Amino acid sequence: MVQTADVGRYRLLTGRPRRVQQLLLVLLPVAGILQAVNAPAALGIAIFREQYLGLFMGLALPVTFLSVPATARASRTSAPWYDWLLAVAGAAAGGYVAVFFPAIAHALAVLTPDKWGLGAVAVVLFLEAARRVAGRAVAGLVLAFILYAKFAWLFPGLLQGPRVGWERLAVYLYLDSSGLMGLPLSVAGTVVLAFIVFGQVLYATGAAEFLVEFARATMGRFRGGPAKMSIVSSSLFGTISGSAVANVAVDGPVTIPLMKRAGYPPHLAAAIEAVASTGGQLMPPVMGVAAFIMAEFLNMPYAQVAAAALLPAALYYVCLFFQVDFEAAKAGLRGLAREDLPRTHEVLRRGLVFGVAIAAVLYGLYLARWRAEKAGVAAAALTLVAAVLRPSTRPGGRQLLQALEGSGKALLDIAAVTGVASFMIAVLNFTGLGFKLALVLTRIAGDSLVLLLGLTAAAAMVLGMGMPTAAVYILLAVLVAPALVQAGVLPLAAHLFVFYFGMLSMVTPPVCLATYTAASLAGADFWRAGWTGMRLAGVAYVVPFLFALSPELIGRGSAGAVTVAAATAVTGAAVLAAALTGYLLGRLGWVERLLLAVASLGLLTPASGRGLAFSWGVEVAGAVLAAAVLVARWYRQRAWSPTPQAAAASLRGRAVK
Numbered sequence: 032m033v034q035t036a037d038v039g040r041y042r043l044l045t046g047r048p049r050r051v052q053q054l055l056l057v058l059l060p061v062a063g064i065l066q067a068v069n070a071p072a073a074l075g076i077a078i079f080r081e082q083y084l085g086l087f088m089g090l091a092l093p094v095t096f097l098s099v100p101a102t103a104r105a106s107r108t109s110a111p112w113y114d115w116l117l118a119v120a121g122a123a124a125g126g127y128v129a130v131f132f133p134a135i136a137h138a139l140a141v142l143t144p145d146k147w148g149l150g151a152v153a154v155v156l157f158l159e160a161a162r163r164v165a166g167r168a169v170a171g172l173v174l175a176f177i178l179y180a181k182f183a184w185l186f187p188g189l190l191q192g193p194r195v196g197w198e199r200l201a202v203y204l205y206l207d208s209s210g211l212m213g214l215p216l217s218v219a220g221t222v223v224l225a226f227i228v229f230g231q232v233l234y235a236t237g238a239a240e241f242l243v244e245f246a247r248a249t250m251g252r253f254r255g256g257p258a259k260m261s262i263v264s265s266s267l268f269g270t271i272s273g274s275a276v277a278n279v280a281v282d283g284p285v286t287i288p289l290m291k292r293a294g295y296p297p298h299l300a301a302a303i304e305a306v307a308s309t310g311g312q313l314m315p316p317v318m319g320v321a322a323f324i325m326a327e328f329l330n331m332p333y334a335q336v337a338a339a340a341l342l343p344a345a346l347y348y349v350c351l352f353f354q355v356d357f358e359a360a361k362a363g364l365r366g367l368a369r370e371d372l373p374r375t376h377e378v379l380r381r382g383l384v385f386g387v388a389i390a391a392v393l394y395g396l397y398l399a400r401w402r403a404e405k406a407g408v409a410a411a412a413l414t415l416v417a418a419v420l421r422p423s424t425r426p427g428g429r430q431l432l433q434a435l436e437g438s439g440k441a442l443l444d445i446a447a448v449t450g451v452a453s454f455m456i457a458v459l460n461f462t463g464l465g466f467k468l469a470l471v472l473t474r475i476a477g478d479s480l481v482l483l484l485g486l487t488a489a490a491a492m493v494l495g496m497g498m499p500t501a502a503v504y505i506l507l508a509v510l511v512a513p514a515l516v517q518a519g520v521l522p523l524a525a526h527l528f529v530f531y532f533g534m535l536s537m538v539t540p541p542v543c544l545a546t547y548t549a550a551s552l553a554g555a556d557f558w559r560a561g562w563t564g565m566r567l568a569g570v571a572y573v574v575p576f577l578f579a580l581s582p583e584l585i586g587r588g589s590a591g592a593v594t595v596a597a598a599t600a601v602t603g604a605a606v607l608a609a610a611l612t613g614y615l616l617g618r619l620g621w622v623e624r625l626l627l628a629v630a631s632l633g634l635l636t637p638a639s640g641r642g643l644a645f646s647w648g649v650e651v652a653g654a655v656l657a658a659a660v661l662v663a664r665w666y667r668q669r670a671w672s673p674t675p676q677a678a679a680a681s682l683r684g685r686a687v688k
Contacts, residue, residue, distance in 0.1 A: 041098050041440060042107050048097070055094035056439030057432070062086055063224035067404040081132045081212045087220040088211070089125020091446035092156050093118035098443060099163040117156060124153040128206070139206060147198040150205030154454065157211075160447035169502060173451040177204070180458040189471065192462035203457060210457035214327050215449035215505055219442070222323040222333075225407030227441045229317075231434040232411045233388055235426045236418035241382040242267045243285050248375040252368075255359025257289035258303050262355065265307035266314050266348055275309040275500075275537045275545040282308060283552040294364045297555035302538075302563035305549040306351055309537045309568070312500060313344040316392050320445060321504035321533070323403060325526050328508055333403045334396045339523055339585040342597055343531070343574050346604045346635075350570035353608030361614045384424045388414040445501065452505040459509050469514035480518050484528065484576055487511045491532030492539060503533030515579065521587060524579050531575040538564040569611050570604050573635065581637035596637040599654070603634030606657045616664040623660055630657035 044052045065071070066083050096117040097110050105111070110118075127149050128135070135146070154177065162170035181200055183192025195203075204210040242264045250259035265282050283304045290300035312318055315337035322340070326333040358364075379386075391413040395406025415431075418424040426434070459465035476483035491507050507529035515525035537545040540561035550560040565572075578584035583596035609615040610627035619627070633653020 057435045059090045060438035067408045085128025092121025095160045147201045150201035157450040161451040164444045164447045176458040189467045209460045215452045219449040221404040225404040228438045229411040231438045235430045235434040236424045244378045248378045251372040257293045258355040261286035262307045279308045279548045297553040298559040301549035301553035301555045301560040305546040306567040320501040350604040357612040357614040387417040448502045472514040528575045583637040603631045607631035
């Protein structure tokens with residue numbers, strides 16, 4: 032999960048402060064690596080999980096305040112006195128837990144000034160850190176949750192909660208396993224950290240360049256080749272990056288100019304790159320941050336989550352790929368000249384390190400079934416060994432230091448966001464608000480599962496505006512996923528549903544960070560790129576409803592049912608691409624597009640859908656309707672395209688006249 036975007040918003044200190052900043056950034060991933068390989072136990076040292084989280088917090092908070100300015104106008108080369116003060120306070124709040132938690136654990140219920148005082152400090156610091164890295168909306172939302180927990184006893188009806196003092200609330204948020212010491216920060220400090228290090232190691236050994244070259248070699252010669260290169264490189268880069276914005280920042284400077292030179296309008300080039308990069312969060316074997324948190328929420332191996340996400344991710348890219356192809360055909364675009372492209376076998380030979388990396392991840396996660404953090408660290412180590420053996424990929428000491436520093440910098444956003452997400456979970460558990468909201472949603476939807484899914488999707492889209500996918504997922508997993516489960520949706524399908532719609536906020540206007548970044552690189556109108564991106568990602572707005580109703584699309588069911596569902600769904604995604612683009616063997620009219628859209632829904636819908644009267648007839652009808660439109664288009668195209676002899680005769684006739 033390499034993060035390379037938004038470099039300009041980070042502060043780069045000079046002199047001694049720079050050395051302090053660099054040391055903290057390096058220590059943050061190093062501490063996580065040692066924890067992932069269980070180094071303390073190997074040395075005969077027994078530590079609480081909370082002690083490591085205290086160390087993680089005590090490193091992440093100080094370097095956040097030193098590295099991320101408080102305002103856009105603040106200095107980018109020096110930290111003001113108040114940031115140093117906040118950094119010391121963060122180190123104290125984390126260090127207290129790291130050193131004294133064994134004693135604290137035996138008297139957690141006893142309120143003492145050191146506990147509630149440092150608890151209040153930790154809450155304020157995490158709110159400020161979240162404001163700096165994720166924006167005021169995130170910090171404001173979390174603050175509203177905390178204030179609700181304090182004053183819930185004043186609310187009427189279902190919203191009423193228990194009465195609590197500030198001291199008790201501060202200690203609960205700070206030290207309880209439902210608060211900061213709970214699941215989100217723990218996953219960030221172990222699993223997510225390990226894969227961030229893995230991604231940075233790959234980046235240091237030239238993986239990004241390899242992916243772009245591989246995409247050029249395999250897709251460059253086809254029509255719309257540069258756009259297809261963007262899809263291939265971004266989807267592959269998604270295996271090591273959980274950030275859509277980082278994907279755009281790495282691939283966009285290469286792919287967007289190529290698309291524009293090939294004839295794609297700037298807004299379309301930006302939309303293609305944004306949608307392709309956002310899909311990286313869906314793409315196994317390494318998905319986004321939220322996928323690892325999902326595995327912990329559901330108490331299942333990450334490999335099962337990734338396996339369930341494979342077919343929906345494939346549908347996402349199939350629909351995007353066909354739309355890009357149809358756009359190229361509609362505009363009469365051609366591929367790049369063969370002599371301008373690298374040879375595939377030469378690219379593959381240079382990319383051996385990347386192959387070793389992916390093989391290591393697959394082995395660790397799926398065959399050896401190691402803990403995710405152990406698999407990530409092992410893959411990073413093997414990748415580094417393979418890179419060292421080849422002079423062309425061998426990283427120097429400075430590159431390794433930059434990889435560790437880059438890993439630390441990438442963790443700043445995640446630590447702040449998961450920290451405040453822990454506060455939201457703590458409030459929901461303490462007040463019972465999560466159960467109450469699930470009850471309210473269920474009552475509003477009545478007996479309609481489709482309506483409940485629609486309300487959930489709308490909530491995810493609204494909450495996702497400007498918020499990182501991980502934060503949106505955590506909030507929705509606690510607030511609304513239980514309502515879906517109570518309505519009969521499989522837990523894994525329910526969590527994937529909210530994950531999808533949280534992710535789609537990256538390409539859905541008005542706040543779509545991936546599209547905004549791509550539009551800036553392309554020099555395109557943001558709104559035009561945003562609406563085009565929604566169209567390109569169209570299948571992603573439909574598929575979550577289908578796998579919530581029919582779990583065959585996430586691999587749940589008999590082998591035969593899953594195989595048939597996959598085959599018809601892939602066909603349906605291609606048909607939907609034609610309907611959205613308005614092209615299939617020629618430009619389509621609105622009636623034809625509408626018929627193809629209906630046909631695609633029939634093909635995408637598995638025969639055993641829950642909650643609706645789906646049957647084999649739906650899929651058969653969809654296939655027949657799509658085939659009818661295709662045959663009609665073929666005959667019309669044939670009638671419009673004269674034979675070579677007829678064309679020559681027509682030309683001779685014109686010449687005579």
